Amino acid sequence: MTKTAQDIGRVITRYGAELILETASGEQLRCTTRRKLEHVACGDYVRWQVEPQGNASVLAILPRKNVLERPDFRGKLRAVAANIDILLVVSSWRPEPNWEMLDRYLVAAHLLPAEVLIVFNKADLRDRYHHPEQEACLREYFEIGYPIVHTQAVDGNGLAEIVEAIQGKTAIFAGQSGVGKSSLISQMLPEQVIRVGAIGETGEGRHTTTVSSLYQLAGQASLIDSPGVRDFPLPKLTINQLQAGYPEFTRFAGECRFNNCTHQHEPSCAIKAALAAGELPPRRYQRYLTLLKSQSNN
Ligand SMILES: Nc1nc2c(ncn2[C@@H]2O[C@H](COP(=O)(O)OP(=O)(O)OP(=O)(O)O)[C@@H](O)[C@H]2O)c(=O)[nH]1
């Protein structure tokens, strides 16, 4: 390649102003960004070139299919990853499932838009820690039609189902800290995790993911490990955006008296009627109300 030739690469990870790219030929390359590209994210496709000084630099971000964002500690939206086909929302039996957070991830997935797979990890702890209320919450997602897999990262149980679901796609693992996202990825890609760990230079242990990183699964899929979170707040959404995250409502679309019905206390609400008739999952609806209220407060 000549010094000015430009090429396309994909961002594997980012440390401040420095990026690791995967080039079109599959090599990993350390790259700098120009200041105006500060929003470049893991999963972005970029145009890059070798500068006359010999260093590689990113020139432009190619148009994105979508970008998953979340607010930082100041409330400013930050890109977690870009160009996502499927969101793997990971929960576990310990730490306890956070159903409200799972619902918020599902709303985010519908907005991206991206497919969803609900992953319940630490299946080995289910008998010890589950209780009927939690099983009922989980069953509601199944009844709505969300795909769910139960995994055990320690012995690889259930991983084949994830691999099948993500064939040919870019998948992102998201969820609470400590549910086992990195462990699942290590099981799927033992060699690569060790190699990327060596590139990290952050001095952090492998089990505290601080930046999003992309891994290739034998050329069949791309996996993104994103930092675990204590919470996943949603930005301010319109009522339509919020309700789009509740596919169980769509069968009643247009049946409420008011077409902007929030399904709270409006008269002749088809959702409330369906709930009273036992045709909708009540726990999801209660959490929908909580989310709606939190939206009006922010
Ligand atoms: N019992 C059991 N423990 C598991 C399983 N998978 C992961 N763990 C343990 O759970 C802990 C957290 O795992 P991680 O893979 O670091 O979790 P993470 O979701 O990547 O956490 P962050 O990097 O903070 O987001 C570790 O001690 C793992 O050994 C599992 O299937 N069963």
Ligand SMILES: [Zn+2]
């Ligand atoms: Zn309604």
